[in-house]
Amino acid sequence: MKKYSFTWSNIENEYKSLLENGYIVITCEEFVKIKKNLPSKVVVNRIDIDFSIKKVIYLLDIFDKLNIKGTFFVRLHAPEYNPFSFENYRVLKRLLNSGHELGYHSEIVDQSIIWGEETEDCLKRDLKVLGNMFNYKVKSVASHGGNTGFNNLDFWKSNKPKDFGLLYEGYDKEPEYNLFQEAFYISDSEWTQWKCYNKGILVDNDRRSPSEHLKDEHQLIHLLIHPDTYFNNHFYE
């Protein structure tokens, strides 16, 4: 099988073929709102900003062109970027002004261990800080998987998003969301190849791109991509 090339033009074509095949592309927040009356072909469009906010510009251009929205999750403690830098703040503001959802890409367990602070306090402060930065209410959290060896998802084993004024956490199992367990999940998180999970269970060695899954006619697709993965000519540009 030919190796998939993670270029901007290829990811644009992935979205294009989903749309051409009758899928509607929605944010995670919209999913919560219409979950009870879900149309027959839906893609929930999630984007984790792990290392580069600047690369988000390419995605905003693609989404504008195709007239679709996504849910982006931004980190606040990344050594790789400062969301308040001149250019990054400008990009995030454009993202919000274009009607996309901006949630918090949480590292609260990492923070609590590194700083010796309560996880709950870290979460509350981060939601407040992000909300204040852009003068909006942060409604969602997704946990980042970093290199500390700790799992930021652990907090949600014993806590519920709604207790923090949130609509959902990216992998939560509350009936109002429960997206990972109910959808066909396709992700680029392995950088150089796609992977997928059917209703929470890994599909072994299935490296097909989103458009290559079209023939299976999944009713609900949960797509997770990272801007960091894509390029024009090569990964290191």
Ligand SMILES: [Zn+2]
């Ligand atoms: Zn992440």
